[in-house]
Amino acid sequence: MTTNNYPYQANFETYLKQVALAPITISEYSSTLIDLFEYLSNFNHGYQKDHRVNQLYDRDIQQYMNMLVSERNITNTTYNKVLSHLNIYFKYLFSHDFTQKLPTLNLKGKERQLPSSVSLKWLKELPNIITDDQVHIYTRLVLLLISKGYSIKEFLQPGFYKEFEQIKWQGFEQPFINQFKAFIEPIQVRQSSPDIFLKQRFAGDPHITLAGIHKYLKPDEKKLGMPLKPSQLFQSYVVDYFLKHPDLSDTKLSSNLRLDMVSVLYYHQLIHKMNH
Known part of the structure; x- marks a missing residue:
């Protein structure tokens, strides 16, 4: 017989398996919920009376969240991750009639703070940038x-055109891709190369180098009013991906982003520093 360390644990974990969450992620949910209910059992007078999960209110969950901040000094990123776990748990209970309340409904996440080297501005403005001739x-x-x-490094490599041809473009991206193909095809013919970053003038090696790409990016920094250093752009993309997928395991992050585990650890540490 399964022992429940928090209300409806067996039911909830079965549900998490059904939605194909990784075992390590399910374990993280359990740790969060065990900690919540241990705290409520010890410090919340309302819950101590009868331990009924359907009598929890937003003030009870907020009390726990406040404790995490004041006593454990958790970062904003961790705060949002814990709140995400609790949100999914209480939505599950509500949708399966285990409770008639959603005690996390009015709780808000904390604004994430980014290091000065990480700016997400370009990601937000990308739909406008790619239409700007x-x-x-x-x-x-x-x-x-x-x-x-x-x-x-990946997309300047000769042969990347094979990967490029497999990318599924979103609706707003397709017109730009059509424009780019009309631009590059005559150059590909002239340079006798199927690659996508090619010098416009005839050369022994037609491929544009990293230094060559910077000659295009530098003038456009002034036009767009933002730094366009590729390493920083990639860093901000990865940070944004980590923040948007807090429940992914390190193995999954490594696989999805094609990063080694040392890089995954680096990004965890970088994000941890955001609130310090």
Whole structure:
């Protein structure tokens, strides 16, 4: 017989398995919920009376969240992750008639703070940037490919055109891709190369180098009013991905982002520093 360390644990964990969460993620949910209910059992007078989960209110959950901040000094990122776990748990209870209340409904996450080297501005403005013909077409392609999770080393490699042809573009991206293909195809013919970053003038090696790409990016920094250093753009993309997927295991993050585990650890540490 399964022992429940928090209300409806067996039911909830069965549900998490059904939605295909990784075992390590399910374990994180359990740790969060065990900690919540241990805290309520010890410090919440209302819950101590009869231990009924359907009598919890937003003030009870807020009391726990406040404790995490004041006594455990958790970061904003961890705060949001815990709140996400609790949200999903109480929504599950509500949708399965285990409770008639949603005690996390009015609780808000904390604003994430980014290191000065990490700016998400370009990601938010990308739909406008790729339609701006005042910005060089190579600059726009660099931003678009980084937003798909490719590093500049990857897409400047000869042969990347094979990967490029497999990318599924969103609706707002397709007109730009059509524009880029019309731009690059005559150059590909002239340079006898199927690659996508090619010098416009005939050369022994037609491929644009990293230094060559910077010659396009530098003037466009002034036009867009933001730094366009590829390494920082990629860093901000990865940080944004980590923040948007707090429940993914390190193995999954490594696989999805094509990062080694040392890099995954680096990004965890970087994000941890955001609130310190």
